Amino acid sequence: MAIFQAPHNPAPDRAASLTERFGVSVRPEQIVQCHTPLRLGLAAELAEEPVLLVGRGDVKRVGESYGLRRCLTVEELALAAPASVPFAGHIRRRAAQARLAGAAGDAAALETRTNGRPFAAILVLNDPEDWYSALQISLDVVLGRGRPGVRAPRDDAAAPVHVVFCNPDMEWAAAYPTPRLGCGAFAACLEALHRRVAGRPSRGSPEKGDAAAPAAPAHYSPPALASLPLRQRFGAIFAVGDNPHADVAGANAAGAPWVSVLVRTGVFQGAGNSPDHPAAIVVDDVAAAVRSALHRSRAATWHSMR
The missing domain is CATH 3.40.50.1000 (HAD superfamily/HAD-like)
Structure with a gap:
């Protein structure tokens, strides 16, 4: 699954582009964009x-x-x-x-x-x-x-x-x-x-986090998940992003199984965690995020087997 914040093409175009770029089959239903x-x-x-x-x-x-x-x-x-x-x-x-x-x-x-x-x-x-x-x-x-x-x-x-x-x-x-x-x-x-x-404010409720992340669990619900080769439900879905007010806020708002991972590669560059929207994991870059996610998944599997 791939999530994009600011797409300007339909999901089939994005899926075709990723398929060509990485040499793996990516289906349109695996693409979650901010307007999905x-x-x-x-x-x-x-x-x-x-x-x-x-x-x-x-x-x-x-x-x-x-x-x-x-x-x-x-x-x-x-x-x-x-x-x-x-x-x-x-x-x-x-x-x-x-x-x-x-x-x-x-x-x-x-x-x-x-x-x-x-x-x-x-x-x-x-x-x-x-x-x-x-x-x-x-x-x-x-x-x-x-x-x-x-x-x-x-x-x-x-x-x-x-x-x-x-x-x-x-x-x-x-x-x-x-x-x-x-x-x-x-x-x-x-x-x-x-x-x-x-001369008056607009009516409406404030936005809560990122629109794409809370929608992703709904997007990936039966029958969508039924088409994936899964033997059990996701234990964790790691949402990696550099923007605390969007990426992290969205993952935190979505709740389990989403796990927010903040990287210091873009909007966020500071030490420690974001004071406004603290992430579950904070690392320097995407490679470190992958290592941290794998370590956390292995640790969770080990504890479940004890």
Whole structure:
């Protein structure tokens, strides 16, 4: 099983890539991505509802792979109405090129795609590349109660737009010496903008840990586990990560058989353990994590045989 925080491709693509890279057969159902929990029910509820997808990569194909038949991207909305993002020069240039080619997307086409209904939800699948356009379009959808281009009054009876952030990472480790802002930072920006523009906080409950890790036990439940060559249940599943606020928090929230393993290779670099989200095991790198997991498993087996 492989867990990915910020994927921008459907699980079958990721499985095929891992199969080619490592020379072992990896099935799509063995891939748990930060948006995999959508498969557990929410995607089915939104299958026929207009949904705005936020993120980089082919998020449209990701949404459609979950059965979302009326999903649209930030880019599609921006290209249909370039005036909605006046500072996005690349959007204006692409819209102008499309008009010259006679293939410009317009509001009428989007109206057909949504069947004239308001957006029911915004799904932030991963970190968008163009934060300005993503924040502006998302805020438009929220403030318009699903209809960008209008501002719904406070007493509007229309249902609010649900916003789902699939990845809570505030920071992540990259090639730069210090961590970079992640999807959690985008969420904080959108929430702050809504509070400032609307004059009231957004409604909803705070996220609890990482979305992918608590969903993984459900993803790997009968009949999924029945297809694996296992003679008994997992004694432990070691979740190795470098981010205490995401990787460790998610594994700790999931509980047994998940065991959190914190490595000092990315976001976390300090001595000792994380004071905010202490891990069950803290080591320097992934190799040490594997050795520690094997040692712990052998010790558990030895004690069970005594």
